[in-house]
Amino acid sequence: MSLLSIQDLKVSFATRRGSVEAVRGISLEIRKGEVLGIVGESGSGKSVTSYALMRLLERNGRISGGSLTYGGIDLRQARESTMRDLRGREISMIFQNPRAALNPIRKVGHQIEDVLRRHAKATRSNARSAAIRALEAVRIRDAEARYNAYPFELSGGMCQRVVIAIALACDPKLLIADEPTTGLDITTQKAVMDLIADLIAERGMSAMVITHDLGLAAQYCNRLVVMKDGEIVEEGGPETLFSRPQHAYTRKLVDATPRPGASVRQLLPLDQRSAEPQLPKAETPLLEIRDLTKTYQGRSGPVHAVKGISFEVRKGESVGLVGESGCGKSTTSSMLVRLIDPTSGEILFNGRDLARSPARNFARDADRARIQMVFQDATDSFNPRHTARQSIAEPLARLTNTPKRQRVARVEELADLVGLPRPLLDRFPHQLSGGQKARVGIARAIAVDPQFLILDEPTAALDVSIQAIVLNLLVDLRTKLGISYLFVSHDLHVVRLLCDRVIVMRDGEIVEQGTAASVMETPSHPYTRELLAASPKPPLPAPPERTAAE
């Protein structure tokens, strides 16, 4: 029998431009002991559904129709006091950003005690030991010492374990996990998801896993629901969904999920695939890095962020730089793009050592226009007060002698090149979607015809279908303009799609480098193998020929 039943749920939000329906009549059920995955891209209404279920909608949102029944209780009509009793004890939630979900100024142990005592699962005298047991349950080593830790002292993965400990402290029957691993490293993601899966099985709970990652959902859920624009488009078991997607949107999602063996063109829907790109042969070196180091002076002695790395990027080549957070890949890219100075080492660009030209004066350097970057966080990397047009025109105005009228024409040309509709040029960053911002960021970076472009996780914040489009755009631009790329990412599968060679970094050192195929198929270093093993393994989709007939 079903533990949770949602019938024809509708949620609407009152906005400046009238009422917007975020969820448009969805029905679903979760049975006892079942793990249901809700998959959808941003704006599909998947998180709103879970907030409606917990009755935690923002003030301008309301449930405008349908019913929510949990174990015989009508959640839509229930009094607030009933809801308070249910939250945490019957239905618990794990949030997207663990650091934001924890109170920064209270010890994590106390935060676990709060929920235990709220639901009378512990008294003042035994709360401490109960909290420590909860920490042990989520496999935190040395739980006694961690009890006294503050959130800022813990890593992202550790914080998420604490959040899980809080969510599970009162033995709820239903666990809602809203993008539980977004922002975590891939090996941490695997550890956290394995932990959640183990705990669900151990305690016989039901769970609702909300994610944008179809591969991840397929690996950990019994049944999947695919949402789009507030509606459920398809429902079924992970294998069926992957091998025989019925709805065009599911097919698009399945296609767009990076997987072994697929080329970058195969991420696109069948009717949009153009010919495989003809990539230029890369022979002459463009950039040579020799013994590059960066040491920061920390409070407790020097911190070696980058420990003497050497590699080269040839003209027209695309090189992937892979590693987890803290491995020094961002420091490396900041040094290459000349935002910070290296402690020692050489950055030879066309034979000239750029490390000798200090970062603070590099804005006026002759090579400034030749080295550009596409930033990771598309929102943060645009001046909130500038329109897309102003942002793209900025490097043209500062780095070239283009007269104003030609700049206008050039901006529109660039917009066409990256596939950004011209009317969007006059919007502010907050009025653009993630994919549109990614296009503006790329247009800005290629505006001054650079020879070398650093792509710092340009698709990390994007939905998979948008990611597929942006990756293809990058490949096209490389073919058309002959730019060399350094693609910085944590995801080997994405890097493989775009790069000729791959460099794997860990703790400021290069542990492995070689051609993309050899690193992916015959990794020599154990760390590379660990990274490869950690990425979700979606069931392989059916070959496109079969579905083309449908």
Next chain:
Amino acid sequence: MSDITTSQVPVKQDGTLAHIGYVLRSNPVTLLAFTMFAILLLAAVLGPVIVPYDPMESNAAIALQPPSMAHWFGTDNLGRDVFSRVILATRLDLAISVAAVALSFLIGSVLGSVAGYWGGWLDTVLNRLFDTIMAFPLFVLAMGIVAALGNTVENIVYATAVINIPFYARLVRAEVNIRRDAGFAQAAKLAGNSDIRVLALHIFPNALPPMMVQVSLNLGWAILNAAGLSFIGLGVRPPTAEWGIMVAEGANFIVSGEWWLAFFPGFALMFAVFTFNLLGDGLRDMVDPRQRS
């Protein structure tokens, strides 16, 4: 390739005027504040044209008359029309406060930006300097400055500006500091901007929305401060029409029942301060492009 972007229905966009209209419509308090501000501005600009009597002309025959149809706010001890004097004083009081706030905004912004962006010893020195200024009772400090520099309108402006600088500098410092390493600042450097350009054209403008709140509150304080200085006999001298002096002069007559001498300039003072306090949120919403849909 562009299916995602083109398939979306283009949302109608607001221009600057439409946005200001929206801010005014959506918040009645803001509308009220701007109406009150418009009244103040009208009084300041048109003051000499609209007043019914010469504010300096004394006439002993009609001294100390209570409010009437002829003299709406009554007359003072020299027979001058209080209404005309209150209206006329608007220009002087607003001029003092706007000039003082503009000055402290300017100096505070520069010092705060420099401290927040480059940090280091400069930041430490500037911060200690602001601490020192704020350690004084601010009004007493202003009194001291005016007394030392001399009793003129300019010196009131300087004194008011000096005591307000730390507030702006601190605010700007914090706002600049959190954006120093923001992605858009780095992107601006990649686009060939020098440090000063990045600071002045990219980071500083983003500090404007919270600054607007500070400016409007400060305008209120500055008016009070100027009036307070005049009240205790520093700064503007009689017979100039100024709210602070008028309250000071009128205070002597309250005991004998002639309340209107102090009441009306005091009310004008309150009206102005109240206006500026209400104005802040609305101004912030107007200068923040993120409030636009």
